[in-house]
Amino acid sequence: MHNSLSERDQLVNWHPYTQMQTAPPPIGITRGEGAVLFTEDGREFIDAVSSWWVNIHGHAHPHIAERVSQQLRTLEHVIFAGFTHAPAVELAERVLKLLPQNQARVFYSDNGSTAVEVALKMALQFWFNQGKDKTKIIAFEGSYHGDTFGAMSVSERSVFTRPFQQYLFEVEFLPVPVPGEEELTTAQLEKLLDREDIAAFIFEPLVLGTAGMVMYSPEVLDHLLELCRAKGILVIADEVMTGFGRTGKRFACDYLSQEPDLMCFSKGLTGGTMALGVTTSSQAIYDSFLSEDKTKTFFHGHSYTANPVACAASLASLDLVEKQSFLENLDRISVSHAAFARTLEGKPGIKVCRQTGTILAIEFEVGQTSYFHSLRDQLYNLALENGVLLRPLGNIVYVLPPYCITNAQLEKVYGVMEQMRNLV
Numbered sequence: 001m002h003n004s005l006s007e008r009d010q011l012v013n014w015h016p017y018t019q020m021q022t023a024p025p026p027i028g029i030t031r032g033e034g035a036v037l038f039t040e041d042g043r044e045f046i047d048a049v050s051s052w053w054v055n056i057h058g059h060a061h062p063h064i065a066e067r068v069s070q071q072l073r074t075l076e077h078v079i080f081a082g083f084t085h086a087p088a089v090e091l092a093e094r095v096l097k098l099l100p101q102n103q104a105r106v107f108y109s110d111n112g113s114t115a116v117e118v119a120l121k122m123a124l125q126f127w128f129n130q131g132k133d134k135t136k137i138i139a140f141e142g143s144y145h146g147d148t149f150g151a152m153s154v155s156e157r158s159v160f161t162r163p164f165q166q167y168l169f170e171v172e173f174l175p176v177p178v179p180g181e182e183e184l185t186t187a188q189l190e191k192l193l194d195r196e197d198i199a200a201f202i203f204e205p206l207v208l209g210t211a212g213m214v215m216y217s218p219e220v221l222d223h224l225l226e227l228c229r230a231k232g233i234l235v236i237a238d239e240v241m242t243g244f245g246r247t248g249k250r251f252a253c254d255y256l257s258q259e260p261d262l263m264c265f266s267k268g269l270t271g272g273t274m275a276l277g278v279t280t281s282s283q284a285i286y287d288s289f290l291s292e293d294k295t296k297t298f299f300h301g302h303s304y305t306a307n308p309v310a311c312a313a314s315l316a317s318l319d320l321v322e323k324q325s326f327l328e329n330l331d332r333i334s335v336s337h338a339a340f341a342r343t344l345e346g347k348p349g350i351k352v353c354r355q356t357g358t359i360l361a362i363e364f365e366v367g368q369t370s371y372f373h374s375l376r377d378q379l380y381n382l383a384l385e386n387g388v389l390l391r392p393l394g395n396i397v398y399v400l401p402p403y404c405i406t407n408a409q410l411e412k413v414y415g416v417m418e419q420m421r422n423l424v
């Protein structure tokens, strides 16, 4: 007899980013509340990574739950080609109000990778529709934009992408302009921009998440975007991770004076309730698809495009995002992270601490770093043993908490991170 969730799961499921032969059994979760997850065997974990960066308001938020259940009883789904519905219209209106002024149109999909695919396809077809031969994309080294083929192509080529290498399209990679590297990046970008075939530049603004929470300044990014826009090259902000408060403002692009042509969102968009992706575009991009000639149409869509329940979840999440208390929580967490980071400065085992808003990353001192470094599993297990869910990226441990996390819960997370130094 297989009774527990964990045991039954092991007979039928295949988990993401998991070596199924050697990974420990999955932990059965029965419910969540606020920042806490409850297991079937009576344990509790503080979800310090917001379950892959999505649950910005914590788990099972009653306001979102209520709105979602109302929507389920009203209209659960309708084809979005030729039809529309209130949640999709209202969500587009409200999202656009929060974004840089030039953002004029919303295209729905259903996760972060597809939001990126849509942006890449829009950028390439923008040029194609004008009969221009601009087909090359620029991306940052180390970036991660998702797991579908287009998104993989513009991501760091690594152990993740190696089996598919021959099917990934060619991309021009730029070094990330971390402190000290700004001039190199700028010079390389200027050289690329002299070419005639560059279509677009895609970037994770301010923080490259999967790369290990690698951070760079808004001033440098603004300068890079200015260079691109001066040459008419499209710029695509992938705010799938940074959107909805992560960097201390509602969006990372709120730190910039340049406006992106295309923006990608998912993760925090529904507060972690439903799978939804959004790509927004400027009017100029949208206009380039308008024609009496039907071949200029954007031929892209998913069965679940603009699912009304997902849009309703997102509307409820936006109610919370638009509150003053949302910004207050971002400040509270940012200040708390900064204070903790200062206590770690110069301590043995710590290579460097980085922080942007609610994102805090600690890089532990190890000789050779790699995705498979044995320290990674030790750090992960130590956190779990202490009731905290952290998912280190190699030797880098980061906190990306739900904004409802209490100060006491934050202190507990920091305590575990402090303890991790003993493993180094």
Ligand code: PLP
Residues within 6 Å of the ligand: 111, 112, 113, 114, 116, 144, 145, 146, 147, 204, 209, 210, 238, 239, 240, 241, 242, 266, 267
């Ligand atoms: N873009 C960025 C910046 C991300 O961090 C991620 C996921 O981590 C994605 C895109 C892909 O999103 P999803 O996992 O929803 O496909």
